[in-house]
Amino acid sequence: MKNESRSHCRSPRQVCAEGDNDSLDTVRRIENAFFDLSRPNTAPRRMLVEKLAELARSGEAFSTDDLWQDLRAANGRIGRATVYRSIEQLVESKVLDRVELSDGSHKYRVCGGSHHHHLVCTLCNCVVDFRECLSAQKFEEIGRQHGFTVNDHKLTVYGTCSRCLKSGGK
Amino acid sequence: MKNESRSHCRSPRQVCAEGDNDSLDTVRRIENAFFDLSRPNTAPRRMLVEKLAELARSGEAFSTDDLWQDLRAANGRIGRATVYRSIEQLVESKVLDRVELSDGSHKYRVCGGSHHHHLVCTLCNCVVDFRECLSAQKFEEIGRQHGFTVNDHKLTVYGTCSRCLKSGGK
DNA sequence: ATTGCTGCAAAACCTTTGCAAATGT
DNA sequence: ACATTTGCAAAGGTTTTGCAGCAAT
Numbered sequence: 481m482k483n484e485s486r487s488h489c490r491s492p493r494q495v496c497a498e499g500d501n502d503s504l505d506t507v508r509r510i511e512n513a514f515f516d517l518s519r520p521n522t523a524p525r526r527m528l529v530e531k532l533a534e535l536a537r538s539g540e541a542f543s544t545d546d547l548w549q550d551l552r553a554a555n556g557r558i559g560r561a562t563v564y565r566s567i568e569q570l571v572e573s574k575v576l577d578r579v580e581l582s583d584g585s586h587k588y589r590v591c592g593g594s595h596h597h598h599l600v601c602t603l604c605n606c607v608v609d610f611r612e613c614l615s616a617q618k619f620e621e622i623g624r625q626h627g628f629t630v631n632d633h634k635l636t637v638y639g640t641c642s643r644c645l646k647s648g649g650k
Numbered sequence: 651m652k653n654e655s656r657s658h659c660r661s662p663r664q665v666c667a668e669g670d671n672d673s674l675d676t677v678r679r680i681e682n683a684f685f686d687l688s689r690p691n692t693a694p695r696r697m698l699v700e701k702l703a704e705l706a707r708s709g710e711a712f713s714t715d716d717l718w719q720d721l722r723a724a725n726g727r728i729g730r731a732t733v734y735r736s737i738e739q740l741v742e743s744k745v746l747d748r749v750e751l752s753d754g755s756h757k758y759r760v761c762g763g764s765h766h767h768h769l770v771c772t773l774c775n776c777v778v779d780f781r782e783c784l785s786a787q788k789f790e791e792i793g794r795q796h797g798f799t800v801n802d803h804k805l806t807v808y809g810t811c812s813r814c815l816k817s818g819g820k
Numbered sequence: 821a822t823t824g825c826t827g828c829a830a831a832a833c834c835t836t837t838g839c840a841a842a843t844g845t
Numbered sequence: 846a847c848a849t850t851t852g853c854a855a856a857g858g859t860t861t862t863g864c865a866g867c868a869a870t
Contacts, residue, residue, distance in 0.1 A: 559827040626778045627812030635805045642797030729852040
């Protein structure tokens with residue numbers, strides 16, 4: 481009885497998300513991220529690139545386990561540890577965003593290159609990007625007021641998506 | 651037998667935080683949060699109230715385990731599960747904030763009543779409050795643009811605090 | 821041949837749960 | 846007495862780690 485609200489979010493079609501990435505570009509970015517750290521173009525990495533390009537297109541958010549299960553079902557042999565290790569690298573390389581859900585758990589999402597933040601549905605946990613934010617100067621000012629050097633920030637908005645609103649949260 | 655170690659508003663190693671809560675008010679708020687759910691004024695709850703009031707004064711952020719260890723060391727007999735259960739309730743009651751650190755882990759912090767967000771040092775993980783934010787209308791607009799009904803948001807800024815800057819991160 | 825990624829299984833970690841006993845009202 | 850909370854220990858779930866073997870360069 482753990483994550484009670486994730487059940488209907490696992491479905492293949494995730495309507496409340498934007499597929500606004502150019503997928504060729506995404507493939508390139510993922511490949512570069514792997515390549516930057518080490519050379520080998522291995523089978524698991526190819527599987528990951530392919531699957532992540534697909535997830536970039538749909539805009540769907542996924543857990544580490546989701547990704548592992550999907551790859552394992554579709555292509556066969558891949559280890560959980562490889563998926564964990566790859567996700568870690570790709571988050572580091574800014575290819576993936578780690579999105580905090582309202583219950584404190586998290587999912588990942590392939591992110592476009594430009595500055596954005598996340599709108600998260602507290603019922604189905606779908607995720608949408610948006611671009612509004614405070615200005616860079618404002619962040620600098622916030623930092624200055626407390627003696628911080630600011631280098632990153634994260635804005636997450638929680639609410640109910642249109643699908644869940646219509647279906648009354650069911 | 652209570653340990654009155656409340657004399658200083660500065661915790662041993664967490665200087666970069668604001669102790670801006672009125673502690674009497676904080677005690678009241680924590681007690682109410684417990685009381686709202688059920689009557690018993692038990693020993694563990696009194697221990698928690700006392701310790702949390704102290705943490706409110708210092709502004710220090712803490713993990714569940716930190717809190718358990720501290721209580722256990724100072725006052726003796728308390729179960730991990732009790733601490734987990736209490737923290738969960740207090741987060742629900744908005745007495746505690748859950749703060750996401752830059753590495754994806756989290757800590758808790760006693761929060762003042764008014765609207766605020768967190769500035770987190772990526773080196774020492776200290777946490778400071780600030781009040782700047784987007785306007786309520788802006789959030790509504792963000793929601794409207796994507797068919798969401800917005801009901802909450804979280805803004806976290808990451809950087810390096812003055813202490814860590816001075817010490818070069820050591 | 822060398823390098824280092826990969827899969828597996830075990831270990832480590834963190835959090836939740838079940839239940840008898842203790843505690844507050 | 847009664848209703849709840851508590852502590853303990855066990856279970857649960859997730860992530861990391863160690864290492865031998867393998868694949869890519």
